[in-house]
Amino acid sequence: EAGVAQSPRYKIIEKRQSVAFWCNPISGHATLYWYQQILGQGPKLLIQFQNNGVVDDSQLPKDRFSAERLKGVDSTLKIQPAKLEDSAVYLCASSLGFRGDGDTQYFGPGTRLTVL
Amino acid sequence: DARTTQPPSMDCAEGRAANLPCNHSTISGNEYVYWYRQIHSQGPQYIIHGLKNNETNEMASLIITEDRKSSTLILPHATLRDTAVYYCTSSRNAGNMLTFGGGTRLMVKP
Numbered sequence: 001e002a003g004v005a006q007s008p009r010y011k012i013i014e015k016r017q018s019v020a021f022w023c024n025p026i027s028g029h030a031t032l033y034w035y036q037q038i039l040g041q042g043p044k045l046l047i048q049f050q051n052n053g054v055v056d057d058s059q060l061p062k063d064r065f066s067a068e069r070l071k072g073v074d075s076t077l078k079i080q081p082a083k084l085e086d087s088a089v090y091l092c093a094s095s096l097g098f099r100g101d102g103d104t105q106y107f108g109p110g111t112r113l114t115v116l
Numbered sequence: 117d118a119r120t121t122q123p124p125s126m127d128c129a130e131g132r133a134a135n136l137p138c139n140h141s142t143i144s145g146n147e148y149v150y151w152y153r154q155i156h157s158q159g160p161q162y163i164i165h166g167l168k169n170n171e172t173n174e175m176a177s178l179i180i181t182e183d184r185k186s187s188t189l190i191l192p193h194a195t196l197r198d199t200a201v202y203y204c205t206s207s208r209n210a211g212n213m214l215t216f217g218g219g220t221r222l223m224v225k226p
Contacts, residue, residue, distance in 0.1 A: 004159075033213075041218065042203055042216030042217055042218055042219055043160065043214075043216045044216070045213050045214065045215075048213055056213060091159050091160070093159075093160075102148040102150070102165050102167070102207070103207070104150070104162055104165060105150075105162070105214060106162060107152075107159035107160045107161070107162075108159050109158060109159045110158075110159050112157075
């Protein structure tokens, strides 16, 4: 079974530029998450989608970050304009979307963003 | 606002059991405890999860105290490839969102 796919794996941009990340979840997974992981810290949730609807985006800096999951499958996360403090690994995760016996999230390899 | 606390680092001899503790005294009765690990430059890898009962799979065992205030992840025979940061997390009631703390950096030594 294919895992969560993310691209690109690495991105270097200058501050004030824009950048977009792409995520393809595990087939059949209704829930998709974007996390930000700053070096030396645990991942922090930015936004959660259930199918193509937003469940929680309370920690998404909406003045510069946006995310969409138009057809309920792939998702993109965009930063515009980027700041130095946005340098981090951006992780995408997906889960089936029902609690049952828990709802395990599976993570992709992440995109490492460096803002100069 | 991590809801779990873990020691920042631990060492373990290769071939011995690694016992990683986690305190989660504030989680609610219907919240699951999840364990992930992260090897450098990779995404977090799911290990195991549980609610009340002890759990075992091919990777590890999870021991949850009866009062659910703490748990221990056991890697029965640690290998050098188990060197990683181990995260104990819990899911919030709504939406299954995970809140990660700083994790435990486990170093397995020859």
